[in-house]
Amino acid sequence: MTNRPEGDARAARNERREAARQRAQRARTQQKRRQRGTRLGLQIGLGVVLLAAVAVVTLVLVDSVKPAGPGPSTMSQGGITIGEGLSPVGASPTPDATDASDPVRITMYVDYLCDTCAQFEDANSEYIASLVDSGAATVDIHPVAVLTNRSQGTKYSLRAANAAACVADRSPDQFYAVNQALFARQPDQGTSGLTDAQLERLVTGVDGVQDAAAIRDCIRDQTYAKWVDERTADVTGGDIPGSSLDEFPGPPLVLVNGKQYELTAPITNDDFRTFVVSAAGASDATPSPTATPTPSASASAG
Structure with a gap:
């Protein structure tokens, strides 16, 4: 005789087991789906992050190789040429020009944070000005920024050279006087140097400076900073206009007729006068070593 209650109980247990197995199977399937979704989300998120990182790196690289742009039109070769009347003239002459009727060519590479540059300026600036003003000589002044890392992170050397370029662009007739003023107020190496506001007051305070508002904006915006940086890299790499040198000895580099x-040591005006006369040779433009200096332009700064 069949025991139906017992069979029914066994069948019920089997049904429960099957139902439990199916629930477990569904749970595992759902868990796998969730895991796949999570992995897909992570992969998509990681892809987005990687794409963003690539975009940022690309922008940085593009910006780093972006051309610096042209410098002032008066500094086509990186320096400004000052001639008779202390006014700018055309492009800087080449070092191998030998026409005896030409004025003596003085070429200077200077850094406005360079102590030795300031010493040379103090000893010889007025003498050079007298030769140039009279037409006996021209002077090419190339501001460079090789000491940018010696001003507590403020990049004073670069900012000062940019300020000089701003003047070359907007008020070139006063460039020589501004060059003198920048050396007269030269800060010590290892200090933060002059602020942009102080540079603005110094430069625009030089007698006769024109377009002061535009010069202040140029200094504040560091309009020519990248150009100065690029020119400095070229010069220190051996591209030295006005010279036959293939290696830059550091500032100040001073050349007379190449x-x-x-x-x-010490730097003296007598020694430089003798060198100028010697370098000029038998040229008709040979300057007198006793030329009378002209007064320097005054400047005010805060």
């Missing part, structure tokens, strides 16, 4: 002047 011949390098070896700095003395």
